[in-house]
Amino acid sequence: MTGTILAQIITIIAAPILTRIYSPSDYGVLAFYSSIISILAVISCGRYEIAIVIPDNDEEAGSLFILSLLIGLLIVLIIFIIILFVNKWIPIWLPSKNISTWIWLVPINLVIMSLFQALSYWNIRVKEYNRLAKRKVNQSIATALMQILLSVFKLGERGLIVGALIGQSVATGLLMWQTSRTHIKDFRKKISRKKIYSVARKFRKFPLYDSWPSLLDNLTVAMPIIFFTYFYGSSVSGQLALTLNILAIPSALIGASVSQVYFQRLATSQNEGMNPSTVVEPTFIGLLGIGVCFCLLVLLLAPPLFPIVFGSSWVIAGQYARILAPAISLRFVVSPLSSVFAVLNRLELIAMWKVTSIVFTVGSLALSIKFNNPSTSLLFLMVNDLLIYSFYLTLIFKISNSSILHSVKYAYVKLFTRNRSY
Numbered sequence: 001m002t003g004t005i006l007a008q009i010i011t012i013i014a015a016p017i018l019t020r021i022y023s024p025s026d027y028g029v030l031a032f033y034s035s036i037i038s039i040l041a042v043i044s045c046g047r048y049e050i051a052i053v054i055p056d057n058d059e060e061a062g063s064l065f066i067l068s069l070l071i072g073l074l075i076v077l078i079i080f081i082i083i084l085f086v087n088k089w090i091p092i093w094l095p096s097k098n099i100s101t102w103i104w105l106v107p108i109n110l111v112i113m114s115l116f117q118a119l120s121y122w123n124i125r126v127k128e129y130n131r132l133a134k135r136k137v138n139q140s141i142a143t144a145l146m147q148i149l150l151s152v153f154k155l156g157e158r159g160l161i162v163g164a165l166i167g168q169s170v171a172t173g174l175l176m177w178q179t180s181r182t183h184i185k186d187f188r189k190k191i192s193r194k195k196i197y198s199v200a201r202k203f204r205k206f207p208l209y210d211s212w213p214s215l216l217d218n219l220t221v222a223m224p225i226i227f228f229t230y231f232y233g234s235s236v237s238g239q240l241a242l243t244l245n246i247l248a249i250p251s252a253l254i255g256a257s258v259s260q261v262y263f264q265r266l267a268t269s270q271n272e273g274m275n276p277s278t279v280v281e282p283t284f285i286g287l288l289g290i291g292v293c294f295c296l297l298v299l300l301l302a303p304p305l306f307p308i309v310f311g312s313s314w315v316i317a318g319q320y321a322r323i324l325a326p327a328i329s330l331r332f333v334v335s336p337l338s339s340v341f342a343v344l345n346r347l348e349l350i351a352m353w354k355v356t357s358i359v360f361t362v363g364s365l366a367l368s369i370k371f372n373n374p375s376t377s378l379l380f381l382m383v384n385d386l387l388i389y390s391f392y393l394t395l396i397f398k399i400s401n402s403s404i405l406h407s408v409k410y411a412y413v414k415l416f417t418r419n420r421s422y
Contacts, residue, residue, distance in 0.1 A: 003133025
């Protein structure tokens with residue numbers, strides 16, 4: 001939590017400087033590039049990296065670590081070959097006059113992301129959370145400094161992309177150095193091809209059953225940026241990208257921490273035979289109170305504050321924030337509650353919702369094309385998110401035997417009566 005908060009604070013401090021150095025179009029290309037990386041990174045290790053935490057012995061975990069890196073290199077090689085053969089057609093599809101320069105950074109970035117993901121789960125396994133916290137802070141500092149320094153060379157979008165890549169590389173390199181000094185050297189001599197093949201078979205359900213839902217999830221998140229970049233240009237998608245980054249701050253600072261505590265309490269209640277609604281309902285009410293306040297603040301203050309804080313080029317971002325505020329606030333409320341599916345072993349419902357989510361998101365954006373207006377497309381997206389996250393909340397309440405009316409009654413008793421035994 002501390003690492004996340006410090007990293008977010010650094011990013012927030014740097015944002016008003018960077019938005020005055022780089023244009024909305026530059027940010028749009030960075031957002032598009034980051035969307036491509038996020039989609040590919042989720043399958044870059046075959047999802048074997050998640051399994052690193054599970055084995056009882058370090059030999060299996062180490063074999064999974066090596067397997068994750070090998071799969072990462074294989075996927076990077078495949079992507080490199082694809083770029084090599086279709087490079088001359090890529091400028092027609094993607095929005096940047098400098099595409100021939102930065103498209104080759106995608107394989108390099110995926111190598112860094114694969115290494116980071118494997119290292120992260122290894123450090124989670126050995127409970128070195130302090131390293132992961134430092135990594136977040138190091139990346140934020142290195143990225144901000146490099147993007148500011150590279151602006152001297154008037155590189156435009158390339159300054160943002162290269163700065164972000166250097167920031168990731170520095171932070172991941174430090175994490176690798178810290179990890180290799182202690183734990184990895186203890187098992188690396190015991191790793192063999194036979195053991196790598198053995199864990200690949202033993203944990204094959206991870207790539208078979210977890211990769212595609214995760215890919216759909218990341219594709220759904222990246223879809224708005226890809227859509228707006230393709231149909232309305234990188235300048236418009238840059239405005240949207242800044243809006244989404246700023247509106248995501250409450251989830252990063254509060255939602256992630258609440259989710260961790262909520263998951264622990266929910267698991268405890270399940271083990272003790274308690275009704276999960278005793279945890280779901282009060283958590284929902286607390287998040288709802290924060291979400292409503294946040295939504296009202298954005299509706300009232302975003303349009304005048306965005307150009308003041310980020311510069312006169314970002315007026316449209318403030319208008320976009322007002323449109324998206326209700327949907328982002330609902331997502332803030334609902335997302336931490338989703339741990340109930342894992343605790344109650346109803347993961348098939350998450351898979352169903354993810355498929356529903358991407359179908360509705362693609363459909364709503366496709367319907368908005370005929371209006372040929374970014375604000376209208378954003379309205380379609382906002383309504384779509386309200387619908388799919390309302391459906392998500394309905395599923396959460398149903399499987400946990402919770403009730404919105406009961407939650408409201410709980411809040412009333414806590415706020416307006418002296419009865420604390422409810």
